[in-house]
Amino acid sequence: MKIYVIYNYGQYNHLIHRTLRDLGVETKLVENTTPVEQLKDVDGLVIGGGPSLDRTGNCELYLKELDVPMIGICLGHQLMAKVFGGEVGKGSMGGYSEVKVRIVEDDELFEGIPREITVWASHMDEVKKLPEGFKRLAESDICKIEAMRHEKKPLYGVQWHPEVYHSQFGVELYRNFIEICKK
Structure with a gap:
């Protein structure tokens, strides 16, 4: 099992990388300028967070050209929405915050995770409108699209940071993503 971040x-x-490694996955933290051809043999990708949609390198190509499960975290979630025709804009509350997230749709990504969890958010922007072909999986009082997935492909996005200590059930979420990648 090979999942790159x-x-x-x-x-x-780096915490995403460490979490996957600790879960027994062959993983590597790779630059977002890595050519698509060098990622053809992975079983899954995590599109990590970052400061700006303008600095996502080849991530749009990865989303369009690679046929593997992917999960976008924070900026990766926003980029996924944008690439597939959704809208991203300023959130109502920026910066760092503890957020209560409600799972509103059953999905294998949230298998074994309670319907309400406390997570750590660190973002200024958020997905404002789902792309066509995606469904909302989770919401909070400050963000209506905390998590989403493509209806037919194994493409997921979460607005929060499951890899940080403050997020409840983050390891379980990554474990569930690994199981999705095994299919």
């Missing part, structure tokens, strides 16, 4: 200059990308 795309480094988008985010402060927590």
